[in-house]
Amino acid sequence: MNEPGELEQRLRALFADDRLTVEPADxxxxxxxxxxxxxxxxxxxxxxxxxxxxxxxxxxxxxxxxxxxxxxxxxDLSSRAVSAPTPLASSPVPEPTSSAASSAEQAPVEPSDTEESDLPVPPARPPRHSTPVPTSQPTSKVVAGTLVTADGLGAVKLGMTEKQLTDQGVQLTPVKESGSCTYYDVAGAGVPAATAVVSADKGVVSVKPDGAAHTPEGVGDGSLKDQVTSTYPGTSESSSELVSPTGDQGAYHFTLNSDGAVQGVEVRAKAQDCAG
Structure with a gap:
């Protein structure tokens, strides 16, 4: 192997060789x-x-x-146009001419700045009130006809004997007899025309006016069943009549027609042996 000095010399000689020089172009x-x-x-x-x-x-x-x-x-404009109420036209609106229609079609549609709150509000319709259906039950008391009380009719009172009646000026006209009881047509001063049933033992046990009648509570001819039962608690129904107790003395007997309305009033003694 050559010495380091000899190698260096050869490299120097190689780099100094003109053949390795690259000249730049002009x-x-x-x-x-x-x-x-x-x-x-x-x-x-x-x-x-x-x-x-x-x-x-x-x-x-x-x-x-x-x-x-x-x-x-x-x-938004379309929705407002749909929600806006359509005004009722009082007169026909003329249709636009062809030129006006073409101009309207060519004109650009600009969005409206009108808020929904500015749109006209249709007037509110007044609420429809249904016509009330009148009830068939009278709302006022019945005062027409003869007054029948819980103890009798005028001068004819429950429990009175024939002598007591005649002493009071009551005229007695016999109609029929049933057992120990006699049916009388009664009349006289202060005595409305009526039929009275007199028992030989218990005296007058029933009085019924000939015409329309009513009680002091306003129940009488024309009153409905509901009015009778609401006025007299404890009312019972028997056949075609209502029986309303008036206390210890007796009871009202209300005869009903086919419509369920009162058409006759009678007062009877609680203890009796012939009437009814």
Missing amino acids: DAAAVIVAGARRRRRRQRALTSAAGAACALAVVSAGLAVVQLRGEHATA
């Missing part, structure tokens, strides 16, 4: 300058293209926003 400087200019032009073109692309994107986004706002305004 137009090398111009070529370098031209290449630098081309690179700058490319950079400018790329920068311009990027700016144009950005501007195009901004314009496209703006157009999209404008279009969306236009569609929203049109939909």
